[in-house]
Amino acid sequence: MPPLLDGLRILILEDEFLIAMDVEQLCRDQGAADVTIVGDLAEIDLRDGLSWFDAAIVDLMLGGASTLDFARRLRSAGVPFVFASGYSDAEEIMGSFPEIQLVTKPYSGDDLIEAVAAACGRAKAA
Numbered sequence: 001m002p003p004l005l006d007g008l009r010i011l012i013l014e015d016e017f018l019i020a021m022d023v024e025q026l027c028r029d030q031g032a033a034d035v036t037i038v039g040d041l042a043e044i045d046l047r048d049g050l051s052w053f054d055a056a057i058v059d060l061m062l063g064g065a066s067t068l069d070f071a072r073r074l075r076s077a078g079v080p081f082v083f084a085s086g087y088s089d090a091e092e093i094m095g096s097f098p099e100i101q102l103v104t105k106p107y108s109g110d111d112l113i114e115a116v117a118a119a120c121g122r123a124k125a126a
Contacts, residue, residue, distance in 0.1 A: 002031060003029075003030040003031030004030045004031070004113055004114070004116075004117035004122055005027055005030040005031050005032040005055075005113065005116065005117060005120075005122075006030075006031035006032075007031065007032075007033045008027075008031070008032050008033060008054040008055055008120065009032070009033055009034040009035075009036075009052060009053050009054045009055075010027045010032045010034070010035045010036070010053065010054065010055050010056065010057065010116070011036050011038065011050075011053040011055070011056040011057070011079075011081075012024060012027070012035060012036065012037045012038065012056070012057045013038050013039075013041075013056065013057065013058045013059050013062055013067055013070070014037065014038075014039065014057070014059045014062075014084070015039045015040065015059065015061075015062045015063050016059075017039070019105075020037045020039065021037075022109075023057060023084075023112065024037055026109045026112065026113055027057075027113070027116075030113050030117075036053070038062075039062065039063070040062055040063055041062055041065060041067065041070055044070075049077070050073060050074055050077040050079050051077050051078065051079065053079050054079070054080075054120065055079065055080045055081060055116050055119060055120050056074055056079055056080075056081035056082075057081065057082055057084050057112065057116060058070070058071055058074070058081050058082070058083050058084065059083075059084060059085055060083055060085035060087050060093065061085070061087065068092070068093075068096060071083070071096075071097060071100070072096075075097070075100075080116075080119035080120050080121075081100065081119060082100060082101045082102070082103055082112070082115045082116055082119050083097070083100060083101070083102045083103065084102075084103045084104075084105065084107065084112060085102065085103075085104065085105060086104065086105035086106075100119075101115045101118065101119065103115050
């Protein structure tokens with residue numbers, strides 16, 4: 001069975017450098033073809049379109065700025081994603097994104113990868 005993220009192009013929105021590097025390695029270990037890390041929403045060039053990405057891992061806050069509007073753009077573009085956040089107030093996420101899984105920090109690598117795979121319609125073998 002191929003790795004859970006085999007061939008996927010993953011966008012990681014994370015402003016904590018060490019966490020971002022760890023998540024990038026987790027994705028690559030699970031077969032991701034390309035991983036893009038963004039630590040500030042201003043770094044994203046939306047002219048190229050979000051549909052280039054197969055999935056995204058979105059921290060709720062980047063540098064003190066909410067990523068909820070960006071998450072709405074991902075949803076509109078049809079890009080599957082999960083929230084990965086240390087913010088414990090999930091009410092706003094659940095209200096606006098009831099179908100999106102929230103993986104709370106600290107999380108295990110397996111939990112995060114399985115959530116991304118599930119968002120992409122890839123199930124872990126039983």
